[in-house]
Amino acid sequence: MLIRLVYASRSTGMLSPMDVKDIVRSSQRNNAELAVTGALMLSNGIFLQCLEGDHLVVNTLYHRTLPDPRHREPAVLSYAEVEQRLCGAWSMGLVTTTEAHRPIFLKYSAQAEFDPYQMRPRALELLFADMVEHARPITA
Numbered sequence: 001m002l003i004r005l006v007y008a009s010r011s012t013g014m015l016s017p018m019d020v021k022d023i024v025r026s027s028q029r030n031n032a033e034l035a036v037t038g039a040l041m042l043s044n045g046i047f048l049q050c051l052e053g054d055h056l057v058v059n060t061l062y063h064r065t066l067p068d069p070r071h072r073e074p075a076v077l078s079y080a081e082v083e084q085r086l087c088g089a090w091s092m093g094l095v096t097t098t099e100a101h102r103p104i105f106l107k108y109s110a111q112a113e114f115d116p117y118q119m120r121p122r123a124l125e126l127l128f129a130d131m132v133e134h135a136r137p138i139t140a
């Protein structure tokens with residue numbers, strides 16, 4: 001069964017661009033083998049990740065990331081069966097967010113600050129659909 005899981009977590013300390021690159025590289029390697037696709041955003045000290053694939057595989061993968069010391073306070077914000085993938089082209093796309101993305105966040109949030117913990121599943125889905133257009137691959 002194809003599902004999409006979206007969760008948020010807070011980055012611990014100040015992660016360098018190399019740290020984020022490292023997360024994305026291992027995600028791309030592992031997820032590709034598992035037929036999992038997804039995208040990762042980091043903004044305002046909050047990770048927002050979308051994982052798509054078989055329900056059991058995605059569950060296992062999510063639980064595997066939980067003990068990672070680079071993040072804390074994980075919360076599943078959406079978990080649903082889907083007909084198609086949003087991030088089909090990405091084993092893990094990194095969406096680097098800038099001020100230019102503010103209008104996109106605002107479009108789907110009641111607050112001006114990026115706070116996905118407060119967002120509803122439908123808004124998260126629409127946000128990812130918009131943001132995936134800005135995702136870029138990280139090459140080793």
Ligand SMILES: Cc1cc2nc3c(=O)[nH]c(=O)nc-3n(C[C@H](O)[C@H](O)[C@H](O)COP(=O)(O)O)c2cc1C
Pocket residue numbers: 009023026027028030031038040047049051061064065066068070071092
């Ligand atoms: C916010 C966040 C998202 C992550 N997403 C993934 C992921 O989608 N896939 C993955 O394999 N590892 C992910 N990781 C990394 C895992 O926690 C772990 O470091 C990695 O799976 C280890 O892989 P390796 O044993 O191949 O080095 C993520 C880590 C963080 C902090």
